[in-house]
Amino acid sequence: LDAPLQGRPMRSFSAVTTELPTCPVCLERLDSALTGLVTILCNHTFHCHCLSRWGDSSCPVCRYCQQPSSSSSCHHCGATDSLWMCLLCGHIGCGRYDGAHAHAHHSETGHQFSMELETQRVWDYLGDGYVHRLIQSKADGKLVELPAHELDVAGGGESPEPKGIDQVEFNSKLEAISMEYNYLLTSQLETQRAYYEKKLSDIAAVAADRAGEGDAAMLALANEVTRLHARCEQAEAARKSEEHKVSQARAKLKKQEEEMGFLKEVNSSLLANQKAFEEMRSKMEAAGSKASADQSQRVAELEEQVRDLMFYLEAQEKIQKMGAGV
Numbered sequence: 001l002d003a004p005l006q007g008r009p010m011r012s013f014s015a016v017t018t019e020l021p022t023c024p025v026c027l028e029r030l031d032s033a034l035t036g037l038v039t040i041l042c043n044h045t046f047h048c049h050c051l052s053r054w055g056d057s058s059c060p061v062c063r064y065c066q067q068p069s070s071s072s073s074c075h076h077c078g079a080t081d082s083l084w085m086c087l088l089c090g091h092i093g094c095g096r097y098d099g100a101h102a103h104a105h106h107s108e109t110g111h112q113f114s115m116e117l118e119t120q121r122v123w124d125y126l127g128d129g130y131v132h133r134l135i136q137s138k139a140d141g142k143l144v145e146l147p148a149h150e151l152d153v154a155g156g157g158e159s160p161e162p163k164g165i166d167q168v169e170f171n172s173k174l175e176a177i178s179m180e181y182n183y184l185l186t187s188q189l190e191t192q193r194a195y196y197e198k199k200l201s202d203i204a205a206v207a208a209d210r211a212g213e214g215d216a217a218m219l220a221l222a223n224e225v226t227r228l229h230a231r232c233e234q235a236e237a238a239r240k241s242e243e244h245k246v247s248q249a250r251a252k253l254k255k256q257e258e259e260m261g262f263l264k265e266v267n268s269s270l271l272a273n274q275k276a277f278e279e280m281r282s283k284m285e286a287a288g289s290k291a292s293a294d295q296s297q298r299v300a301e302l303e304e305q306v307r308d309l310m311f312y313l314e315a316q317e318k319i320q321k322m323g324a325g326v
Contacts, residue, residue, distance in 0.1 A: 025050035
């Protein structure tokens with residue numbers, strides 16, 4: 001490992017005393033000043049070109065799968081194919097040949113870099129091309145594009161300095177590149193800050209409008225509550241009046257029930273007397289019938305006696321007339 005490091009320039013800052021970690025793929029030192037570095041989801045760091053040569057999407061060290069979940073979909077249309085994720089805010093949209101929602105997000109927010117979830121390649125919307133090599137910014141640690149004509153990476157992980165350029169010029173070029181991309185990131189962050197400040201102002205305006213509407217709604221609700229309280233008081237007074245009427249009606253009902261009980265007793269007594277009277281009437285009718293029969297018999301006998309007496313008197317009268325004629 002020492003032989004390839006002898007041809008590399010020595011840096012003058014104090015970090016040279018600290019041993020740098022090695023790339024798990026090529027076993028070379030992970031020096032961000034000489035080549036692009038990338039840290040994946042499982043926090044393992046590699047050279048960009050070493051990780052790009054790896055056969056699958058798993059981590060070469062721990063085999064952690066770097067592919068996104070199959071449940072990822074476009075935030076707008078729900079598409080699951082040709083998805084792109086914004087590296088600044090994490091927005092997921094479909095490609096420009098589908099719904100073009102990822103490009104619409106760039107047009108709306110100005111976010112420059114977007115990663116294709118299927119291949120994990122990064123697209124630069126401003127440069128209109130893929131970002132094949134990245135370096136890490138010293139200012140904020142973010143990954144930015146390193147053009148291929150500025151620094152070429154040879155096979156095996158070595159990064160020799162260009163011919164004819166001494167160490168000072170080489171370091172100045174790296175510093176110029178870092179400053180350029182720091183300025184690029186600063187402009188991107190300023191654009192993003194302005195975008196989100198506008199969003200916040202819009203949200204604040206909408207919140208103020210909704211607060212005004214809420215105050216008006218609360219005032220209307222308070223008036224409605226006052227009206228309902230008045231109606232409740234009226235209903236309570238009406239309920240008390242109805243309860244008083246109900247109590248009076250119950251008292252009347254109780255009195256009528258008592259009177260009905262008395263009338264029932266009188267009715268039962270009258271029914272008993274009626275039954276006794278009917279029995280007496282039946283007996284009197286029977287006695288009257290018997291007396292009428294006896295009277296009829298006596299009248300018949302008297303009529304017969306009267307006829308006999310009349311016959312006797314007529315016979316006596318005839319005899320007297322006959323005796324007088326003699």
